Amino acid sequence: MIRITPAIRLSIGLIVLVVSILLLAQALGLTSGTEKQQFEIRKQTAETLAAQINLAVSRGDDGLIRDLMNTAIERNADMQSAAIRKTDGEVLIETNNHDEFWKGAEAKVSTPTHMRFPMIINSVTRANTEITFKPLTSETHPLFHIPTFIVLIIFVVVSGFIGFWLYIRRVLKHLDPSAVVPARVRNALNILAEGVLILDKREHIVLANTSILENLNKSEQNLVGKKASSLGWQLIDNKNSKEFPWLTALSSNTKQVNVHLALPNGEQTKTFRVNAVPILDAKGSSQGTIAVFDDITELEEKRRQLEETVKELAKSRTAIESKNKELTFLATRDPLTNCFNRRALYEYLEGKAAGSLKPNTDYACIMADIDHFKRVNDTHGHGVGDAVIKTMANTIKEVVREKDIVARMGGEEFCIILPNTSLDVARNIAERCRESISSKMTRGVKVTASFGVTSIALGAKDSATIIHQADEALYASKENGRNRVTSWSTSITSKGG
Numbered sequence: 150m151i152r153i154t155p156a157i158r159l160s161i162g163l164i165v166l167v168v169s170i171l172l173l174a175q176a177l178g179l180t181s182g183t184e185k186q187q188f189e190i191r192k193q194t195a196e197t198l199a200a201q202i203n204l205a206v207s208r209g210d211d212g213l214i215r216d217l218m219n220t221a222i223e224r225n226a227d228m229q230s231a232a233i234r235k236t237d238g239e240v241l242i243e244t245n246n247h248d249e250f251w252k253g254a255e256a257k258v259s260t261p262t263h264m265r266f267p268m269i270i271n272s273v274t275r276a277n278t279e280i281t282f283k284p285l286t287s288e289t290h291p292l293f294h295i296p297t298f299i300v301l302i303i304f305v306v307v308s309g310f311i312g313f314w315l316y317i318r319r320v321l322k323h324l325d326p327s328a329v330v331p332a333r334v335r336n337a338l339n340i341l342a343e344g345v346l347i348l349d350k351r352e353h354i355v356l357a358n359t360s361i362l363e364n365l366n367k368s369e370q371n372l373v374g375k376k377a378s379s380l381g382w383q384l385i386d387n388k389n390s391k392e393f394p395w396l397t398a399l400s401s402n403t404k405q406v407n408v409h410l411a412l413p414n415g416e417q418t419k420t421f422r423v424n425a426v427p428i429l430d431a432k433g434s435s436q437g438t439i440a441v442f443d444d445i446t447e448l449e450e451k452r453r454q455l456e457e458t459v460k461e462l463a464k465s466r467t468a469i470e471s472k473n474k475e476l477t478f479l480a481t482r483d484p485l486t487n488c489f490n491r492r493a494l495y496e497y498l499e500g501k502a503a504g505s506l507k508p509n510t511d512y513a514c515i516m517a518d519i520d521h522f523k524r525v526n527d528t529h530g531h532g533v534g535d536a537v538i539k540t541m542a543n544t545i546k547e548v549v550r551e552k553d554i555v556a557r558m559g560g561e562e563f564c565i566i567l568p569n570t571s572l573d574v575a576r577n578i579a580e581r582c583r584e585s586i587s588s589k590m591t592r593g594v595k596v597t598a599s600f601g602v603t604s605i606a607l608g609a610k611d612s613a614t615i616i617h618q619a620d621e622a623l624y625a626s627k628e629n630g631r632n633r634v635t636s637w638s639t640s641i642t643s644k645g646g
Contacts, residue, residue, distance in 0.1 A: 166312050169312075173308070187227075187261070187285050188261045191227060191261060191264070191282050192264070194228070195264045195266065195280045195282075196266065198217065198231065198280060199266035199280070201217050202214055202217055202231075202233065202268075202278050203268055203278075205217060214233070214242050215242060218232075218242070222244060227282045227283045228280065228282055228283075229246075229250045229281045229282060229283060230244045230247040230281045231243070231278070231281075232247045232251070232279045233276050234276060235276045236274060236275065236277070241276065247279070247281070250281040251263065251279060251281055254279075261282065261284075262282050262283070262285075263280075263282075264279070264280045264281075264282070265277045265278070266278040266280075335356070338356070338358040339358050339359040341360060343441050343443045344360040344362075344364050344421070344441070344443075345357070345358040345441055346361055346395075346439070347428075347438075347439055348395055348438050348439075350436055350437050352376045352377055352378060352395065352396065352399065353374055353375065354372050354373050354376075354377055355437065357372045357373070360444075361442055364419060364444055365380060365412070366414065377393070377395055378393050378396065381412060382410045382411070382412055383410065383413070384409075384410060385409040385410060385420070393408075393410070393423075394425040394440065395423075395425040395438045395440040398426060398427045398435075398438045398440075399427060399435050399437075399438050402427045402429065402433070402435050403427070404424070404425070404426050404427070405425040405426075408422070408423045408424075408425075409421070409422055409423070409445075410423050410442075418446075419444060419446045420444075420445050420449045421445065421446075422442075422443040422445050423440060423441065423443070424440070424441045424443075425438050426438060426439050481496075485535060485539065485557070486538060486539055486541075486542035486543075486557050487542070488555045488563070489555065489557070490557060491556065491557075493556065494554065494556035494558070494564055495612065497554055497566065498566065498616075499612060506566075506568060510568060510605075511568075511569055511570075511571075511606060512566060512567060512569065513570040513571065513572055513574070513575030513602065514564065514565070514566055514602070514603050514604070514615045514616060514618070514619040515564070515565040515575055515579045515600055515601070515602050515619060516563070516564055516601045516616070516619040517541070517545065517565065517582065517598050517599070517600050517601075518598060518599050518623055519537060519538070519541055519561035519596055519597075520596060520597045520599055522534065522537070522560070522561040522596070525596065529592070529594055533591070533592050533594055536591050537591045537592075537594060538557075540589055540591045541563065541586060541598060542555065542557065542563065544582060544585045544586050544589065545565065547585070548578060548582045548585060549565060549567070549578060549582075550567070553567045553568070553570075564619070565579075570604075571604065571606075572602065572604040572606065572607070572636060575602050575604065576602045576634055579600040579602050579634045580600075580634050582600065583600055583632065583633070583634055586598045587632060597632035598632070599623055599626035599627050599633060599635075600622075600623065600633070600634040600635070601618075601619045601621065601623030601626055601636075602634060602635070602636045603615055603619045603622055603636065603637035607638075621641045622635045622636060622637040623635070624641075625641050
């Protein structure tokens with residue numbers, strides 16, 4: 150396969166450009182020999198018309214003669230008039246203004262503007278066909294009034310300068326600048342696994358190593374001279390860079406690192422990590438840049454897969470945590486009243502539950518019990534009994550504070566823990582609960598409740614003791630007529646229900 154080198158391309162281009170300039174000059178009538186060519190063309194035209202007129206004369210058809218003359222004048226911009234004149238000077242047939250145009254004609258000689266053609270009949274010249282033309286284009290240019298040759302030179306110089314300047318400017322972009330790179334440097338770059346582009350200060354590619362050629366699926370001949378940004382690169386979301394790294398390196402004279410670019414390649418899009426280093430001269434001015442392309446397509450795919458896996462694990466963990474919370478809730482709640490159950494209450498008091506009491510924390514405890522609850526069940530049934538228990542639980546929750554703990558100990562009995570609460574405040578809360586319960590009606594049934602109140606400040610050493618004290622105070626309320634609140638004291642020594 151014959152390789153067309155840049156030198157051959159440049160030579161062919163210059164030849165084509167010169168020929169084009171000459172052809173344009175010829176078309177504009179600037180080349181030499183123009184008058185001679187015009188005269189030959191006029192002579193041939195006039196001879197043809199004279200021959201046609203002779204034939205028409207031999208037929209005696211004057212109308213045809215006039216038509217031939219007028220048609221020739223209409224079709225030939227240089228022809229002005231035509232006539233048939235006898236040898237004695239009499240004009241037989243003529244077109245408009247022929248006498249005026251024929252003035253100045255030579256007596257017997259044809260000129261470029263006045264031509265005669267004899268009409269010979271029976272070997273005797275009987276008449277002449279006269280044809281007039283406009284003056285030939287002068288060797289002096291009619292517009293500039295200088296010799297046409299000088300105009301031609303000026304035209305070639307000006308048009309040649311403009312044409313060569315545009316052509317050479319374009320050709321310089323396609324010359325093979327990589328030829329100046331030493332072979333040992335090229336070999337060293339070709340060994341690298343990363344792709345390398347060496348760019349000039351206009352961003353044109355000067356050299357591309359084997360790796361980048363393989364990634365781009367292009368030959369070096371197709372790359373050299375092109376702008377690197379014209380290869381279809383796409384910036385991947387990058388907060389630190391809004392343009393290609395080699396452009397930033399060229400404009401700022403600073404090294405650019407770890408910029409991610411994508412390169413669509415058919416159905417696959419490759420990802421590259423790009424670093425760009427400016428090439429500076431002795432004065433510190435940028436003369437180009439070296440851009441290094443590390444193909445991380447596979448690495449990015451692994452990272453994406455890892456992110457997807459992490460997301461799936463996070464979803465699974467969230468689902469597990471949700472289920473654990475649900476199970477924890479179910480395990481710590483009384484299903485009928487949604488209050489804490491006995492187990493949750495003791496975990497809270499022992500410091501095992503979230504938000505539980507800290508050691509040496511001051512708190513109060515209230516035990517509550519529905520009065521004559523067995524009678525409600527026996528008289529109205531367990532359905533009404535459950536409704537009464539719910540009313541009891543909801544009423545307590547309405548009165549106590551958000552930080553207080555309400556637990557169902559079993560049956561119709563409830564325990565309330567009030568953190569950082571004195572005995573007097575706890576007794577007041579218990580009284581409000583009692584009043585609210587006694588004022589409500591549940592399915593036509595009104596009940597009352599008894600309460601026992603104590604505080605850790607009264608000497609209880611542990612959670613079991615304080616609950617026991619509150620339980621004793623509750624028993625005292627029931628012994629003393631029910632529907633009342635009793636505070637624990639050392640005088641209370643027995644427990645009832």
